[in-house]
Amino acid sequence: MDTPAVARGVLFCEQDLREPTPVALAGGTAWVFTTRAPDKATFNEDAAAVLPYGEQAGLLVVADGVGGRPVGAEAARRALVALEESLSDGRESGLPLRVAVLDGIERANRELLELGTGSATTLAVAQIRERHVRPYHVGDSMILHVGQRGKLRHLTVSHSPVGYAYEAGLLDEKEALHHEDRHFVSNTIGAPDMHITIGSSAPLRPRDTLLVASDGLADNFTTEELKERIRTGPLWAVARSLADQSRQRMLEPRQDQPGKIDDLTLIVFRLDR
Numbered sequence: 001m002d003t004p005a006v007a008r009g010v011l012f013c014e015q016d017l018r019e020p021t022p023v024a025l026a027g028g029t030a031w032v033f034t035t036r037a038p039d040k041a042t043f044n045e046d047a048a049a050v051l052p053y054g055e056q057a058g059l060l061v062v063a064d065g066v067g068g069r070p071v072g073a074e075a076a077r078r079a080l081v082a083l084e085e086s087l088s089d090g091r092e093s094g095l096p097l098r099v100a101v102l103d104g105i106e107r108a109n110r111e112l113l114e115l116g117t118g119s120a121t122t123l124a125v126a127q128i129r130e131r132h133v134r135p136y137h138v139g140d141s142m143i144l145h146v147g148q149r150g151k152l153r154h155l156t157v158s159h160s161p162v163g164y165a166y167e168a169g170l171l172d173e174k175e176a177l178h179h180e181d182r183h184f185v186s187n188t189i190g191a192p193d194m195h196i197t198i199g200s201s202a203p204l205r206p207r208d209t210l211l212v213a214s215d216g217l218a219d220n221f222t223t224e225e226l227k228e229r230i231r232t233g234p235l236w237a238v239a240r241s242l243a244d245q246s247r248q249r250m251l252e253p254r255q256d257q258p259g260k261i262d263d264l265t266l267i268v269f270r271l272d273r
Contacts, residue, residue, distance in 0.1 A: 010050045014043045025060070026052070026128040032048050032267050033240075033243045035243070037262050038247060038261060046064050046214045046265035047062070048212075048265050048267055058129075061267075062124045062212045064076060064215060085107070087101075098127070112190035121190060123136075124137045128210075133201070133202055135197075141214050141215065142155070142156050144211040145209075145210055146226075148207035150228065152223075158185075206273055209238070210269040216264035221245075221258060229241060
């Protein structure tokens with residue numbers, strides 16, 4: 001399948017895709033899928049973007065408008081647009097990509113605060129530059145970096161009481177996935193005390209896989225399941241399988257596996273060989 005090259009960036013806002021969509025970026029290919037929760041009457045409050053920064057760098061981005069807040073879909077869209085505008089300004093000014101990313105996240109936070117509606121969104125950003133990846137995140141949208149043999153190279157820690165308890169060893173993964181407060185997020189774009197977690201830059205090997213996703217995916221699989229599902233196989237098939245199995249678990253919950261109905265967004269990425 002032909003993969004369109006990115007010139008300005010591709011945003012997926014308030015969309016219900018039937019199939020994963022390929023986008024070229026920084027010497028690799030991203031497959032993007034986003035859709036609202038099954039039987040949901042209102043907009044998909046998730047959004048995704050593939051944003052270039054020259055030919056050898058760019059961003060994979062997922063935003064999840066916070067449920068129960070006004071215009072969650074608009075909050076997610078504004079966050080992506082703020083990042084896109086910051087990257088455009090950064091290219092014109094010759095800024096390092098890291099500076100442009102941080103400026104974009106801060107810009108998004110200011111804009112949502114200035115709206116005064118209480119709107120908020122999570123944000124997960126995987127920066128790809130010269131075959132290295134650096135993660136940034138606010139909230140509970142996830143970034144997972146896995147080697148071909150299943151080695152876990154990076155997994156973001158959810159900014160939530162349950163996420164912190166799991167990271168500290170106070171809850172196991174099963175308890176965290178089934179916890180009644182797993183939906184509560186303690187850090188968002190649109191909050192006065194918003195903070196950004198920045199990971200270290202790490203080599204992105206030719207057969208490594210990156211996954212950036214909203215909690216509509218993360219709440220429906222264990223980490224081990226995700227590692228096994230994304231590490232091998234054609235990338236389009238990986239994206240399609242994750243989308244299909246997530247929606248199946250939403251619609252047919254079982255006690256022996258995670259399952260939570262939610263909007264679903266995911267991006268999987270590998271460097272081209």
